[in-house]
Amino acid sequence: MNSTRLPFKSNRLDLLTLLTFLVVGISFLTRMALLLKSGSAAELSIFQIAGAFTLGLFFDLVEASYYIVPLLLYIWLLPEKVFQKKWHSYFLYTFFFIQSFLLLFNAVSEWLFWDEFTTRFNFIAVDYLVYTTEVIGNIQQSYPITWIIVILLIIAGGILLLIKPFIDRCKEQPVRFKTRTLWTAGAFIFPVLSFGLVNNSLHSFSSNTIANELAGNGLYELFAAYRNNELNFTQFYPHLSEQAANKNITDLLQPHPASNEELLLARKIKSNKPEEKMNVVLISIESFSAEFMGIFGNTDGNTPFLDSLAQHSLSFTNLYATGTRTVRGLEALSLAVPPTPGQSIVRRPHNEDLFTLATVFNHKGYKSKYIYGGYSYFDNMGNFFGNNGYEVVDRSALADNEIDYENIWGVADENLFTLSLREIEKTVSDGKPSFTHIMTTSNHRPFTYPDGRIDIPSHTNRNGAVKYTDYAIGKFIREASKKDWFKNTLFIITADHCASSAGNTDLPINKYQIPMLIFSPSHISSGIQDRLMSQIDIAPTLLGLLNFSYETKFFGYDLNALPIGKERVFISTYQLLGYLKNDSLVVLAPKKEPVVFLVNKDHELKSQIAAHTIKLPIENEAITWYQTASFAFRHNLMHH
Numbered sequence: 001m002n003s004t005r006l007p008f009k010s011n012r013l014d015l016l017t018l019l020t021f022l023v024v025g026i027s028f029l030t031r032m033a034l035l036l037k038s039g040s041a042a043e044l045s046i047f048q049i050a051g052a053f054t055l056g057l058f059f060d061l062v063e064a065s066y067y068i069v070p071l072l073l074y075i076w077l078l079p080e081k082v083f084q085k086k087w088h089s090y091f092l093y094t095f096f097f098i099q100s101f102l103l104l105f106n107a108v109s110e111w112l113f114w115d116e117f118t119t120r121f122n123f124i125a126v127d128y129l130v131y132t133t134e135v136i137g138n139i140q141q142s143y144p145i146t147w148i149i150v151i152l153l154i155i156a157g158g159i160l161l162l163i164k165p166f167i168d169r170c171k172e173q174p175v176r177f178k179t180r181t182l183w184t185a186g187a188f189i190f191p192v193l194s195f196g197l198v199n200n201s202l203h204s205f206s207s208n209t210i211a212n213e214l215a216g217n218g219l220y221e222l223f224a225a226y227r228n229n230e231l232n233f234t235q236f237y238p239h240l241s242e243q244a245a246n247k248n249i250t251d252l253l254q255p256h257p258a259s260n261e262e263l264l265l266a267r268k269i270k271s272n273k274p275e276e277k278m279n280v281v282l283i284s285i286e287s288f289s290a291e292f293m294g295i296f297g298n299t300d301g302n303t304p305f306l307d308s309l310a311q312h313s314l315s316f317t318n319l320y321a322t323g324t325r326t327v328r329g330l331e332a333l334s335l336a337v338p339p340t341p342g343q344s345i346v347r348r349p350h351n352e353d354l355f356t357l358a359t360v361f362n363h364k365g366y367k368s369k370y371i372y373g374g375y376s377y378f379d380n381m382g383n384f385f386g387n388n389g390y391e392v393v394d395r396s397a398l399a400d401n402e403i404d405y406e407n408i409w410g411v412a413d414e415n416l417f418t419l420s421l422r423e424i425e426k427t428v429s430d431g432k433p434s435f436t437h438i439m440t441t442s443n444h445r446p447f448t449y450p451d452g453r454i455d456i457p458s459h460t461n462r463n464g465a466v467k468y469t470d471y472a473i474g475k476f477i478r479e480a481s482k483k484d485w486f487k488n489t490l491f492i493i494t495a496d497h498c499a500s501s502a503g504n505t506d507l508p509i510n511k512y513q514i515p516m517l518i519f520s521p522s523h524i525s526s527g528i529q530d531r532l533m534s535q536i537d538i539a540p541t542l543l544g545l546l547n548f549s550y551e552t553k554f555f556g557y558d559l560n561a562l563p564i565g566k567e568r569v570f571i572s573t574y575q576l577l578g579y580l581k582n583d584s585l586v587v588l589a590p591k592k593e594p595v596v597f598l599v600n601k602d603h604e605l606k607s608q609i610a611a612h613t614i615k616l617p618i619e620n621e622a623i624t625w626y627q628t629a630s631f632a633f634r635h636n637l638m639h640h
Contacts (some may be wrong), residue, residue, distance in 0.1 A: 010169035012075045012083060013183055014067050015092070018166055021160070022096075022103060023064040024057070030107040031056050031214055034114050040378060044188050055203050055215035062198055063220040065190040071095075076184040080174050092167050093160060101156040108148060110218040118591075119213050121222040123342040123574065167180040200224040208380070209235070219259060224225045229343030234632035236590040237341065237577070238615075240623055245631070248624035254557050254566070263628060265355075265553040265637055269540075273547040278366065278523065279424065279434045279489040280542065281480075285469055286326065286409075286443045288495035290319075290513040292466050294438045302467040305474030306493065306517065312526050313493075313517040319533045320512045320569045320580070321497045326439070327379045328572070329496030332535040333357070333437070334388065336556035337638065338629045339572040341590070345633060346384045355553040355640040357539045358389030361435040364548065367427040369393055369434070371420050373441040374410030381439075389640075390437070393423055405450040405458075410441035412450050413472035421479060426487045439496070443469045462499060477519075491519040494535075507578040507587055508602040532567035532580070533559055553638055555629060570625070579622035584609075586622035594619040 031053065035042075044052075082088060093244050125220075175183075203215035233239060240248070242263075252259050257264040290296045294307035294465060295315055319472045322332045327344035331337065334356045335345060345351050348349065358368035376382030376394040386392045395411050398419055407413040422437050427434040447465040448458045454471050456464035473493065480486050495514035516538065518524055524545065533541075536556035543550065544558035557566070571578040577588040585597045596609040596616060609616075615623075632638050 005154045010166070011173040011174040011175045012170050013175060013180070013415040014148060014166070014170050015075060016072060016187065018096070018163060019068050019071055019099065020061075020064045022100060022163075023067050024060045026103045026107055027056070027060040027063070027217055028053075030110055030218065033107075033111060035214055037114065038118070038214075041208040042208070044208060044211055048206050048208050051205050052211045052214035055205060056217065059200075059203060059215065059217040059220055060156075062190075062194045063217045065187075065194055067219070068187075070192060072187055073186055084171055084174075085105060089168065089171075091433045092170075093164065096163060096167060097156055097160045101152055104152045104155055105149075106219060108152065111268070112143070116173070118210065119235075120216040121218050121225060122236075123225040123229065124474045125222055126226050126574075142456050147485075155580065162357070174538075177264055225342075227349070229348045230630075231341040231575070231590065233341060233627050237588050237626070238592075238594055238619075238623055239627050240620065242631075244620075245624050245627050249628045252621065252624060253555070254562060263631060263635075263637060265555075265632060267552055269543070269548070269550050269552050269558075271544075271547040271549045275364075275548055276523065276546050277366075277433045278520070278546060279428065279485055280366075280436070280492070280546075281420075281424070281489060282333065282359070282435075282437045282492045282494075282542075283473065284329060284437065284439050284494055284496045285464075285473075286440050286496060286497040288443060288466070288469070288514065288638075289498040289500070289511075290317075290515045292499075293515050296513075296515065300463060302463050303470045305470050306479075306515075307312060307592070309474075309477070309493075309519055310517055312521055313519040314524050314529060315330070316516040316518075316529045316533055318530050319494070319514055319538075320509070320535065321514045322512075322535045322572060323572050324497050324501040324512075324569050327381075329535065330381070330384075330439070331469075333494075333538060334385070336536045336554035337633075338536060338555055338570045338625050339577065340626065340633060341572075341575060343574070347380045348633075350636075351384055352387035353640060354388050354638045356388045356390075357437075357542075359437065359640045360543060360548065360550050361433075361548065362389050365432060366435045366436075367391070367432045369423055369427070370437045370439070371416065371423060372410065372439045373413065373416035383439075393419065396425075402438075405448070407446060407448050407540075409444050413440045413442040413469050414453075414475055416440060417472055417476035417479075421483075424480075424485070425483065425541040432532065434485075440469055440472075443499075444471065487522050489520065490523065490542075490545070491517075491536070493517045493519070494538065506576055507571055507573070507585070509569075509571065509578075509580060509585065509599065509605075512569075513603075529559070531559060531562075531564075532569060534569045536570065543563070553640070555625070566619075568625075576624050577622070579618070579625065581618055584618050586619050588622060594622065 045507040187203045271382045322339040327346040331344040370385040371393045373549045382392045443465040454467045494516040540556045540558040569580040579586040598606045
């Protein structure tokens with residue numbers, strides 16, 4: 001293309017237009033390919049096709065407004081004399097070649113994702129980014145990835161040859177910095193407005209799911225999924241009718257809701273014993289597997305204090321975490337809700353004013369606090385707990401001279417417990433009973449802690465971190481025992497999740513087992529509680545021990561009030577949802593039928609039950625729990 005054939009001169013700002021055309025053009029072709037792949041099975045009308053492509057163009061432009069931001073900043077700040085250099089043309093060729101390849105690679109990724117799920121990118125795709133090693137291995141085994149990359153490189157090269165004349169012409173007319181600044185400011189309006197005003201629900205214009213998915217944009221949906229942190233249960237998982245789920249959950253919740261016509265979580269818990277307004281200290285230990293402790297058969301001797309404390313505590317030896325992340329454990333401990341697919345509710349939008357453990361304590365006149373050794377903005381902890389009945393106290397409450405050691409995760413656990421003692425003392429001095437949830441950080445890579453505390457040097461391995469946390473908890477309990485409020489205090493020591501969830505099955509049950517000690521020598525008799533228990537049962541069981549009467553929206557059970565045989569456990573990853581009851585484990589996965597495994601008394605998988613056409617009762621139970629929990633959060637039924 002010769003510049004003399006055109007009546008206008010081009011400049012560097014036209015590069016933005018060129019990249020926008022690339023984004024929109026490849027997105028359009030991707031949408032067309034997905035439409036053809038869906039074929040007649042999609043049963044799309046002309047109106048639905050037109051709507052999908054019209055809305056699709058809108059979302060393509062929205063995505064382009066974000067995508068061009070790095071280039072926008074570059075051409076704004078780059079001096080004209082550098083922009084005009086000959087070598088810079090080659091830089092631009094390389095840039096557009098890479099962008100073409102990445103956009104094409106994304107298009108192929110969308111095709112493969114659609115082939116499996118018939119949907120645009122969602123939180124499953126985000127999950128794939130988390131488990132990179134496994135996903136890359138699966139792709140390499142499933143597709144001729146080398147040939148795909150070679151073909152995409154060739155196509156990207158062909159695109160570069162087509163657009164090279166347009167890139168060359170961008171040097172024809174210099175653009176002053178002031179003019180570039182005005183254009184940059186104007187261009188930023190679009191992504192800013194899009195961030196505030198546009199969300200991915202806007203492409204749900206039809207009753208046809210495929211039409212709605214076609215109207216989306218893959219990259220936009222990927223980042224929207226990361227931002228929203230959830231999967232729509234009824235869209236991706238086997239589910240029941242709303243009426244059937246409501247009827248089932250009415251029978252499953254303890255005590256039963258008043259009606260099964262609609263989902264009603266609110267029930268009244270009535271105790272016939274006098275309430276005990278004891279102080280409560282809930283310690284959730286970072287990455288603390290049951291297998292670390294001597295009462296579970298460990299002989300390493302890394303938990304001498306906790307092993308000793310177990311002899312004077314009510315020890316729970318058959319308890320299982322709901323997930324593999326701290327925020328999932330915090331969700332279970334505060335909300336007593338099964339893990340819903342995607343990210344923990346702690347990190348989701350619209351998670352304020354929920355019914356939490358603090359809600360109950362606050363209604364009883366307590367002061368509830370969440371105390372964390374790191375900065376509480378991490379994992380959205382501060383926002384979640386601060387908007388759900390807790391006062392948040394974190395590392396920023398400590399002066400520099402109060403910190404013996406800190407790493408990227410937070411201060412040493414002994415400093416966290418010193419802070420906790422101070423905060424409990426402050427509450428009790430004000431004449432209020434105290435509920436304090438303490439979240440430790442030291443048992444985490446890089447496994448560092450103050451020197452001289454234990455016989456394993458800092459930064460050695462997890463054994464050292466476990467032993468140091470045990471030391472810090474021992475120091476805390478001993479110092480607390482000197483306080484006037486100690487005799488009227490209930491200590492619960494448990495974990496947020498296990499140290500590792502890796503196993504030879506998708507959901508290795510034993511890798512979810514965590515310990516729990518309830519220590520209050522003047523009030524709780526020591527002993528072993530070996531009934532099957534879920535992490536979501538901790539909150540209602542605790543309130544039961546205090547003989548509280550209250551209105552609840554918890555999904556969890558008070559284990560001491562639960563009939564024998566009703567016990568069940570929830571375990572999960574981001575996508576997989578497990579339900580363990582008696583000798584069976586149900587696994588729910590996106591776009592697949594439920595799978596049922598038989599387990600032995602040690603909760604190891606024995607065999608898979610053969611495929612069947614009618615759902616087993618335990619499958620319906622599993623679906624009911626997870627479907628109802630997802631529905632309750634999405635429809636604001638968990639608010640207090």
